[in-house]
Amino acid sequence: MNIERRYIKLEDTTEIRIENITERELFKYVEPIYKTPDIPYRKILKNLPCDMDVFIPYDGGKDFVVHMLGMSALDRGNITKDDVEGRLLSKCSPGYSEILKDTLYEVYKTHETKKLRFLYYQNDKLARLANVKVLYDMEKIVLISDLKYTIERKDEDLDGYEIYDENKSSLIEYFSQTGSYYKINDKYSWTQGVYNIINRSREENDEYYNIIFELVIPEDRPLIDKIQNKLDSGVANYETVIRIKTPDGIIKYLDLNFYSKFDENGELISRYALIKDITKSSDKSITRPIDFLLNGFKKYKKLALLIDPLNQKQYEYSEGFYDIVEEDKDTYSNQRAILENIVEQETVESFRKLLRKEISELEETFTYNVKGNPNNQKICEIYIETFEFGKEEHSIGFLTDVTEDYKKQQELQEANEHQKVLIKEVHHRVKNNLQILNSFLNLEKRAYKNQPNIIIDHMQSRLSSLALLHEKTYNTSDFKNINLKEYIDDQDSKLKNLIGLRDGIEFKSTVDDSITLSIEIITPLLLVVDELTMNSIKHAFPQDWPNKTITKTFRKIDENTGELIIKDNGVGMDKTKNDMKHSLGCEIIKNLTKQLDGEIKYLDVDEGTAFRLLFPLTMEHTISKSK
Incomplete structure (x- = not known):
């Protein structure tokens, strides 16, 4: 059982919503504490269209003795009056005691009448509604309940009337500009939609008269008599349109549909009416309830x-x-x-x-x-x-x-797919680079089998360059626009720490800031630079050579071609062997240049050794083809 309370200031009513409760579960048998005097006029009370419960204050109003429960309450609980009368409410019905005790105590102390509305829900549908007045009379607390059933009602009074979830039906009435009422035992029950249409709040006496007919304009008064005669003649269904003037002076057109139910003798049992506001919306002076929703x-x-x-x-x-x-x-x-x-x-x-x-x-x-x-x-x-x-x-x-959200989702999916391609690309390039290093190592093991230090220096330099490439490129996942200057500066720094401090060699580089290369170009380019640098370290500088320096200059020749001039100030090369065909290092440089789709030449300089490497600035990127 779930209970929610809220106070409705406009109606001065406390609304109590009770979900998924069976009344018979609220009553249990306990011994009476004393015999209560009999209630007079029980037969009369049984025929009243309401329930009446009577409680006697006990222990200063901290609890209450059940003096009488109405017939409907007894029926719902499947109990008799002898099962509950004379018992403490807190003992025979802890649930109702918890719900009512504060209100009963307040009425007992102040003698002021309170209004309650009980909404009983089963499976999210409004099963029963009870408007209750709690009043003080002759040292007793009296509850007078006006009951309205909506589901699981066996009485024939409401057979054929549809069942609505209160919240949903209120919303439907709100947007469809409709309301309804039903009339049983000469009493009206009006839905909130009717009050929206006539632009006023509920009033205490609304259940005793037809609040719509009361607002009909004088010109349509004869029509009301006609409607009444039709309905009284035994017509089960009747439809018409009337005009009303709301309390705030607005003329509205209402479409009315009446549905009546009669017993076998032709006597009216009940009547249901659907009311729809069909006022032309072109009248901008009218603000409809639906406008608040749309606004x-x-x-x-x-x-x-x-x-x-x-x-x-x-x-x-x-x-x-x-x-x-x-x-x-x-x-x-x-x-x-x-x-x-x-x-x-x-x-x-x-x-x-x-x-x-x-x-x-x-x-x-x-x-x-x-x-x-x-x-x-x-x-x-x-x-x-x-x-x-x-x-x-x-x-x-x-x-x-959701176009923008959809595009973002698509971009995210594409980014995820691209990330998968990047991961494959990384694995592929790591594998290729390791194979290159392994090939270089096998070649140098044969060429320098008696000079292991040269092999180690070469491998350290190559590993350092490739590690740098992996670290910078794969962290950004940008394989197309790699800034060359950052790599050359970092390469010089690593070479200085690896070899320069040991052998006293200084590395100086000048790089055009605007040169950006793809991974396909920069990988072999850095390896070529490594090989040329290691050749200079190995051949250019005798042990006592002063001011050992290796310089590199990168610049753009045009939009498609870049140039590297690498030079040392060492002893120089034998000019008869400047065709780069007479050493393992030169063979490696030639193969890498071919992979780079570049061109390398020896430069005739006055001091030291210099080479000029031309290389492309653009090359088709493999990741683009993968996508």
């Missing part, structure tokens, strides 16, 4: 509230709808031809099923060609739910433009 969505251009979207004439859409479909509100016609602009035929068929009443709910994501133009597409989400209310079908829904 709540006014600032949303990508979200639209759809009221009765399946009705071709009486639909109401918030401003966002017209922004999404890019239609003029004043000229838009809610024709079903708009379905032709939906790309996915499965969604179109779902709409048709909803229109054929084969389904009651639709939730779809679809592509919409704005005004039928496939070059102007939007991705939209729609939700529509249908209801039957007052023997009419209504619907409510939401339309959302």
Whole structure:
């Protein structure tokens, strides 16, 4: 059992919502504490159209003795008066005691009448409603209950009347500008929608007269007599339109549908009436309840509230709808031809099923060609739910433009796919680079088998360059635009720490800041630079050579070609062997240059050794092909 309370200031009523409770579970047998005097006029009370419960204060109002429970309460609990009368309320019904004790105590102390409204829900449906007055009389607390059943009612009084969830029906009334009442035993029960239509709040005596008929304008008074005569003649269903003047002076047109039920003798048992406000919306001086709802969505251009979207004439859409479909509100016609602009035929068929009443709910994501133009597409989400209310079908829904969110989602998916390609690319390049290093190592083991230090220096330099490449490139995942200057500066720094400090060699580089290269170019380029640098370290500088320096200059020749001049100030090369064919290092440099699709030449300089390497600035990127 779940209990919620709220105070309704407008009605001066405390509303108590009780969910999933069985009345018989609230009563249990306990011994009486004393015999209560009999209540007079029990037969009269049994025939009153209300329940009356009487409680006697006990222990200064801390508890109450049950003096009498009404017949309906006894029936619901499947108990007799002898099962509860004379018992403490807290003992025989702890549940009701918990609900009522504060109100009973307050009325006992102040003698002021209190109003309660009990809403009993079963499975989220309003099963029973009771309006209760709690009053003090002759040292007793009296509860007078006016009961209204909505479900699981076996009495014939309400057979044939539909069951509504209170919250849902209030919403339907709100957007459809409808209200209803039913009349049983000459008493009216009015829904909130009626009060929205007549622009006033509930009043205490509303259950005793027809509040709609009271507002009919003088010109339509004869029509009321006609309606009354028709209904009194035994007509089971009657429909008409009347005009009323609301308390705030607005003329409204109301469509009334009456449904009557008679017993076998033709006597009226009950009457139900559905009231719909059909006042022309062109009268801008009238503010309808539905306008407040629509105005709540006014600032949303990508979200639209759809009221009765399946009705071709009486639909109401918030401003966002017209922004999404890019239609003029004043000229838009809610024709079903708009379905032709939906790309996915499965969604179109779902709409048709909803229109054929084969389904009651639709939730779809679809592509919409704005005004039928496939070059102007939007991705939209729609939700529509249908209801039957007052023997009419209504619907409510939401339309959302999710184009931007969809694009972001697609970009994220593409980024994830790209990331997978990057990971494969990394693995592939690591494998290739290790194979290159392994090949170099095997070649140098044969060429320098008696000079292991040279092999170690070469491998350390190559590993350092490739590790640098992996660290910088794969952390950014940008394989297309690698800034060359950053790599050369870092390469010089590592070479200085690795070899320069040991052998007294200084490394100086000048790099054009605008040179950016792809991974396909920069990998062999750095290895070429490594090999040329190691050749200079190995051959250019005798042990006592002063001011050992290796310089590198990178610049653009044109938009497609870059140039590297690498030079040392050492002893120089034998000019008869400057064709780069007479050493293992030179063979490695030639192969790497070929892989780079470049061109390398020896430069004739006055001092030391110099080479000029031309290399491409652009090359097709393998990741682009993978995508």
